[in-house]
Amino acid sequence: MKIPKNIYEQIILHAQKDLPNEACGYLAGQSDRVTKAYAIKNIDQSHEHFSFDPEEQFAAIKDMRNENLVPIAVYHSHPETPSRPSKEDIKLAYDPDISYVIISLAENIPVIKSFKIKQRPDENHRVENNLRLEKNRWVEKEEINII
Numbered sequence: 638m639k640i641p642k643n644i645y646e647q648i649i650l651h652a653q654k655d656l657p658n659e660a661c662g663y664l665a666g667q668s669d670r671v672t673k674a675y676a677i678k679n680i681d682q683s684h685e686h687f688s689f690d691p692e693e694q695f696a697a698i699k700d701m702r703n704e705n706l707v708p709i710a711v712y713h714s715h716p717e718t719p720s721r722p723s724k725e726d727i728k729l730a731y732d733p734d735i736s737y738v739i740i741s742l743a744e745n746i747p748v749i750k751s752f753k754i755k756q757r758p759d760e761n762h763r764v765e766n767n768l769r770l771e772k773n774r775w776v777e778k779e780e781i782n783i784i
């Protein structure tokens with residue numbers, strides 16, 4: 638995934654602004670190149686999980702259609718935990734094609750990583766070393782290039 642530096646900084650600012658709660662939103666663009674971030678209200682108002690405000694989510698999707706963009710990633714912050722999907726994040730991941738970008742504010746310097754979360758075809762399915770297994774799902778880390 639390619640993210641312009643200003644959008645990368647924008648989602649870090651969003652994560653910091655929404656402390657102590659998790660911040661969330663979409664990254665949209667074309668193919669794997671992000672061109673726009675949509676901050677969406679976390680109606681859970683929680684530091685451990687998030688749910689998109691349905692109206693803001695709908696408005697973001699509509700705006701993407703108008704601008705001929707596709708959702709590339711769902712992003713959210715982890716105020717106190719590392720940048721990797723929680724058990725709940727994995728359970729709730731509904732789309733194997735979308736990326737899950739997690740901004741961790743647990744350390745002094747924000748850490749951003751991206752993941753794809755996929756269904757495991759069967760329990761004997763072999764996975765490579767860099768993949769993390771969670772029951773019937775697997776998590777694949779993804780490169781982020783700041784452009």
Ligand SMILES: [Zn+2]
Nearest residue numbers: 715722723726
């Ligand atoms: Zn999470």
